[in-house]
Structures are given as structure tokens and as C-alpha cells.
Amino acid sequence: MVCGVLVLVAATAPLLAPYHYAATDYAHQLAGFGTAGHPLGTDQLGRDILSRTLYGLRTALLVAFGAELFALLLALLIGLTAGYRGGRIEQALMAFTDVMYAFPSYLFAIVMVAVIGRSIIALIVAIGIASWVTQSRLVRAQVLAIKEREYVESARAMGASGPRIAVRYILPNAIGPMLVTTSFGIPAAIAAEAGLGLLGLGVQPPTPSWGGMIAEGTRYLLAAPHMLLAPAAVFAVAMLAFTWVGDGVRDAFDPRGEVR
Amino acid sequence: MITDSTVAGRQPQSGRAGDRAQPLLRVRGLRTEFRRDRREALRAVDGVSFDVGAGRALAIVGESGSGKSVTVRSLLRLLPRTARTTSGTAVFGDRDLLTLPEREMRRIRGRKIGMVFQNAMEAMNPTLTLERQLTEHLVWHGICHRSEARKRAIHALGDVGIPDPERRIRVYPFQLSGGMRQRAMIAMAMITQPALLIADEPTTAVDVTVQRQILDLLAVQKERGTGVIMITHDLGVARAFCDDAVVMYAGRVAERAPVDELLDRPLHPYSQGLLSSSVEVGGRERPLVPIPGSPPDLTHRPPGCPFAPRCRQADDGRCLDEQELITISSARDAACWRVGDQDA
Numbered sequence: 001m002v003c004g005v006l007v008l009v010a011a012t013a014p015l016l017a018p019y020h021y022a023a024t025d026y027a028h029q030l031a032g033f034g035t036a037g038h039p040l041g042t043d044q045l046g047r048d049i050l051s052r053t054l055y056g057l058r059t060a061l062l063v064a065f066g067a068e069l070f071a072l073l074l075a076l077l078i079g080l081t082a083g084y085r086g087g088r089i090e091q092a093l094m095a096f097t098d099v100m101y102a103f104p105s106y107l108f109a110i111v112m113v114a115v116i117g118r119s120i121i122a123l124i125v126a127i128g129i130a131s132w133v134t135q136s137r138l139v140r141a142q143v144l145a146i147k148e149r150e151y152v153e154s155a156r157a158m159g160a161s162g163p164r165i166a167v168r169y170i171l172p173n174a175i176g177p178m179l180v181t182t183s184f185g186i187p188a189a190i191a192a193e194a195g196l197g198l199l200g201l202g203v204q205p206p207t208p209s210w211g212g213m214i215a216e217g218t219r220y221l222l223a224a225p226h227m228l229l230a231p232a233a234v235f236a237v238a239m240l241a242f243t244w245v246g247d248g249v250r251d252a253f254d255p256r257g258e259v260r
Numbered sequence: 261m262i263t264d265s266t267v268a269g270r271q272p273q274s275g276r277a278g279d280r281a282q283p284l285l286r287v288r289g290l291r292t293e294f295r296r297d298r299r300e301a302l303r304a305v306d307g308v309s310f311d312v313g314a315g316r317a318l319a320i321v322g323e324s325g326s327g328k329s330v331t332v333r334s335l336l337r338l339l340p341r342t343a344r345t346t347s348g349t350a351v352f353g354d355r356d357l358l359t360l361p362e363r364e365m366r367r368i369r370g371r372k373i374g375m376v377f378q379n380a381m382e383a384m385n386p387t388l389t390l391e392r393q394l395t396e397h398l399v400w401h402g403i404c405h406r407s408e409a410r411k412r413a414i415h416a417l418g419d420v421g422i423p424d425p426e427r428r429i430r431v432y433p434f435q436l437s438g439g440m441r442q443r444a445m446i447a448m449a450m451i452t453q454p455a456l457l458i459a460d461e462p463t464t465a466v467d468v469t470v471q472r473q474i475l476d477l478l479a480v481q482k483e484r485g486t487g488v489i490m491i492t493h494d495l496g497v498a499r500a501f502c503d504d505a506v507v508m509y510a511g512r513v514a515e516r517a518p519v520d521e522l523l524d525r526p527l528h529p530y531s532q533g534l535l536s537s538s539v540e541v542g543g544r545e546r547p548l549v550p551i552p553g554s555p556p557d558l559t560h561r562p563p564g565c566p567f568a569p570r571c572r573q574a575d576d577g578r579c580l581d582e583q584e585l586i587t588i589s590s591a592r593d594a595a596c597w598r599v600g601d602q603d604a
Contacts, residue, residue, distance in 0.1 A: 086341065149382065150377055150379060150382035150383045151382060151383050151384055151385045151386070153338060153377075153383075154375070154377055154383040154384070155385070156338055156369065157336060157338060157369055157370060157374075157375040158369060158370035158375075158397040158448075159366045159367060159368070159369040159370035159371055159397060159400070159401060160366075160370075160396075160397065160400065161366060164400065168385075168388075168396070169385050172385075172387040172388075173385070173386065173387055
């Protein structure tokens with residue numbers, strides 16, 4: 001529910017936000033909560049915090065969903081291939097994954113942003129790459145377990161070919177747990193995006209990101225605490241909401257939960 | 261390694277008038293090994309031979325680990341990666357299953373040779389409805405189109421006694437009862453009307469009433485001319501359903517006989533032990549005699565008869581020699597020197 005609202009708000013941010021995120025109002029700088037025309041106040045440049053928070057939500061969700069989707073697809077490709085084909089291919093893919101696993105993911109993200117630049121795509125790739133590693137190991141583990149199930153043998157006994165078994169028998173049975181980890185990965189990706197923003201590695205200003213807003217807020221903490229409060233509060237709500245979605249997805253993929 | 265010429269040489273010449281009825285499946289000298297590492301190999305199936313005729317049922321009996329399942333999986337070439345069939349032939353129709361290219365083999369699996377598994381819950385894809393489960397293979401094999409396949413699936417479910425098949429076809433396997441699932445699986449195996457059906461302990465995981473129903477269903481298939489290989493360790497089931505039996509021990513055939521003869525007068529000491537250690541339903545009360553000891557470690561197979569260490573009638577002098585199957589009649593042989601002595 002809350003998430004639906006969040007996604008809707010993110011999608012319609014330009015309509016809902018009273019101002020453009022970069023519009024400055026020099027008459028009101030560092031204005032507090034409840035200022036006329038700026039219910040959540042303004043920042044040091046007189047930009048409307050409500051508008052910036054809404055646009056920040058848009059950035060956060062775009063990056064988070066993009067990164068998780070990217071990670072999921074990459075993980076499915078690698079994990080499925082490794083788990084199903086086995087042998088040399090598996091060893092090579094898993095060795096590659098282990099090497100990637102050894103990199104500190106934040107460091108990797110920082111390098112990515114430094115190389116590609118501070119665009120949303122760069123963030124998606126950076127955060128996605130940080131999370132596909134664990135995902136593909138999970139896919140592979142799933143595939144290895146499912147491959148031994150009797151229905152896979154039964155499918156082979158029915159004359160199904162390798163790729164067909166992988167796509168029709170292994171993938172659908174592996175996808176449930178994958179979607180669950182992916183949906184739990186979304187709040188993690190939101191946090192990662194905010195974290196990079198906080199370090200000054202988020203999207204290029206003036207595009208708002210919560211991390212960046214919070215970073216700016218800390219500089220005016222005593223003078224204008226509202227600058228930090230609004231994005232931090234929405235950030236907390238979003239994290240909680242998407243974690244609950246993760247729970248929901250997990251319940252939905254319990255096959256016995258389908259029939260009530 | 262078997263070359264094509266030796267295979268061709270062993271193939272019965274078909275089409276000539278006056279030939280003896282050619283069996284549906286003729287297995288000779290089947291040998292399958294599991295490799296643990298470069299040096300060690302475990303010979304799980306060691307020189308197994310048998311025939312299955314159309315409309316006849318063969319029971320493969322033996323305790324766990326005797327190589328029953330590996331035997332049938334070798335025939336379908338559904339072995340795990342570490343296992344390899346190293347020699348033997350399995351002539352089905354006029355082709356050797358063991359040397360067919362994988363592409364050809366896929367066309368035989370499911371279409372010409374069906375398989376029924378022990379546990380229907382496990383053997384069905386939980387993410388597919390019965391309709392998909394039953395029709396996918398028909399469509400893939402290019403046997404018919406989706407709509408026709410659907411009709412066939414409904415018919416097949418009705419055939420195995422599932423009431424209201426039009427409605428049931430839309431449910432998932434977990435929504436069916438155990439007996440229903442087992443029947444649905446038989447429907448799945450039979451929908452392509454295979455000439456040979458392999459049933460791997462189809463009655464082991466179900467209760468006795470369902471057991472009866474399953475056997476009746478298989479009997480119907482048998483009457484229609486399907487050959488059946490049934491793996492079982494239940495001699496009662498073998499007697500009720502099968503015509504012939506192969507008793508396996510430590511990967512080898514200990515005895516091959518018509519079921520009734522085997523149960524009335526087992527020749528091999530292992531068959532005798534198997535019989536006296538199993539409960540016979542409705543039979544006279546008699547003490548159950550377990551077979552002492554346990555099967556040999558197949559990685560370090562002792563020379564001679566593999567059963568000798570557990571055999572009550574073992575004779576050190578004679579059991580240490582390798583014992584070939586001694587033929588008693590065309591349908592009967594046993595791998596024990598006593599058999600030769602008695603019937604000589």
C-alpha cells in the first residue's frame with residue numbers, strides 16, 4: 001500500500017511538486033517548516049524542500065529498481081548457465097563471481113561512478129554490480145538444488161532438451177526466492193543510493209537525491225534542522241515500506257499460500 | 261567401447277519370415293560404472309541381460325543398491341554425469357539405445373519409452389498445471405497442436421479414472437491427493453502411447469488401495485500391448501502384475517525366471533533369501549528370516565560370487581570362481597554353481 005503510494009508519487013512527482021526541484025526562491029532561504037508556499041521549508045538556495053524530496057524519491061526508486069533489475073537479469077543469466085551447464089563453464093563463471101565478490105562493493109561503486117560519471121545509469125550499474133554477485137551465487141545454488149529434483153529427471157525422461165528444461169522447469173522454480181531477495185534488495189539499493197549521495201557521489205546536482213540533501217542538511221544542522229529532517233523521514237518510510245513489500249513477496253511465492 | 265559393426269552384428273535380422281518373435285527390448289551385457297576419480301570406478305551394473313516382450317511385464321527385484329534403478333536409467337541414458345555405460349547393447353525396435361545420438365534419444369524418451377516415477381509429487385513440476393504438464397511434451401515433440409493436445413490430456417486423465425478431467429486439468433499438482441497425482445503421472449507417461457513403460461517403484465510410496473489401482477491401470481496398458489519394466493522390491497506386487505522377473509544382486513543378475521516359478525522354486529540362494537525375508541500378504545504365517553550381512557562394497561568387489569560372503573550354502577572352493585549364468589531353460593537361468601549340479 002505505502003509502496004504503491006510511493007511509486008505513484010515518484011511517477012507523478014512533476015505534477016505533485018509545487019516547484020521545480022532546481023527553482024530557487026531567494027526571498028526565502030533556509031526557511032523553516034510551515035513557511036507560506038513552502039510547507040517543508042527551503043534550503044540554503046531557497047529551493048523548496050517538499051519538491052526536492054519528491055524528486056529525490058523519484059531518483060531513489062529509479063536507481064533502486066533499475067539496479068535490482070539489472071542485478072537480477074545478470075544473476076539469472078550467470079547463475080542459470082553456471083548451475084545448469086556445470087563443468088568448466090561453471091568453474092570459470094564462479095571464479096569470476098568470487099573475484100567480484102572480493103571487491104568491497106562501495107569501493108567498486110565509487111570507481112564506477114568515477115569512471116562513467118554521475119548519471120543515473122552509472123548509479124544503476126554501480127549499485128547493480130554490487131548486488132549481482134550474491135544474487136548469482138544464490139541462483140546457482142537454487143539451480144543446483146532444483147536440478148536434482150525428480151521432476152527435472154521426469155522432464156528429461158519425457159524427452160525435453162537441456163535449454164527447455166532450464167527455462168521451463170528450473171527457472172520458474174528458482175525465480176520465487178530470487179524475486180524475494182530482489183525485493184529485499186530494493187531497500188538496500190535505496191540505502192546505497194542515499195549513501196553514495198551522502199558521499200557526494202550521487203546523481204549530478206542539482207538533480208536531488210536524498211543522500212545529497214541529507215549531506216547538505218548536516219552543514220546547516222543547527223541553523224536549519226528541517227533541511228535534514230524531511231528527506232531523512234521520507235527515506236526511513238521508504239525503507240520500511242519496501243522491506244514490507246519484501247515480506248509480502250515472500251509470502252506470495254509460498255506456493256501453498258495461494259489457495260485460501 | 262562398442263563399434264557400430266558389433267552392434268549391427270548383434271541386431272536380430274528383422275523382416276525375415278520365420279524369425280522368432282523379436283522382443284520389444286533386448287538388453288545384453290549392460291555395464292555401467294560410476295567414476296569417483298581417475299583410479300576408482302564403481303561398477304553399479306555389471307553385465308545385465310534381459311528381454312522385454314510387447315504386452316509383457318518384467319520385474320526387476322533386488323535390495324537397495326543392487327543396481328535396479330541404474331539399469332533402467334542406463335537404458336534411457338538418464339545417468340548422472342559421473343556415470344558411464346561402458347559396454348552392452350540395448351536394442352529397442354531395431355536400434356541400439358546406447359549408441360543413438362542424443363537428439364535421436366530425445367525423440368525416443370517420452371514418446372516411445374515412458375517412465376513412471378516412485379513419487380508423483382516430486383516427479384511433477386510444481387509450477388505447471390496438469391494441462392501444461394501433460395501437453396507440453398506432446399507439443400514439443402510435434403505430435404499435435406495445443407488444442408488437440410488438450411483433448412488428449414483430458415482423455416488421458418479420464419482414462420486413468422480421474423473424475424471430472426475438464427476441471428482437474430486446470431489444477432496444480434499440489435492440489436491433488438496422492439493417489440490422484442500418481443494416476444495423473446501415469447496419464448502423463450501414457451499420453452504418447454509409448455511401446456515400453458518403465459515404472460520405478462510406482463507402488464512403493466502409496467498406500468495399498470492406491471497400489472491396487474495403480475497396478476490395475478498398468479495392467480490395462482499391458483493388455484494394450486505395452487511392454488513394462490517394473491522396478492520393485494515388493495515380491496507381492498511382482499507376482500500380481502509381472503510375467504517375468506530378474507533378481508539383481510550387487511549389479512549382476514542373480515536369477516532370471518518367470519515370476520511364478522521364481523516365487524515357487526527360487527534357485528539362487530539370494531532369491532531364496534529374498535523370499536524368506538519378505539512378508540507375504542495373505543500367506544501362511546512363517547518366521548521371517550533376514551539375510552545376514554550386507555551387500556559388498558562395489559569399489560572393491562571380491563572375486564567370485566558377490567553373494568558368497570552372505571550365503572548360507574557357500575562353499576569356499578567353488579564360490580571363489582566367477583560364476584556365469586547357468587541356463588536352465590529359455591526363460592530361466594541363475595548364477596550359482598549349485599544350479600548346474602542339481603539340474604545336470
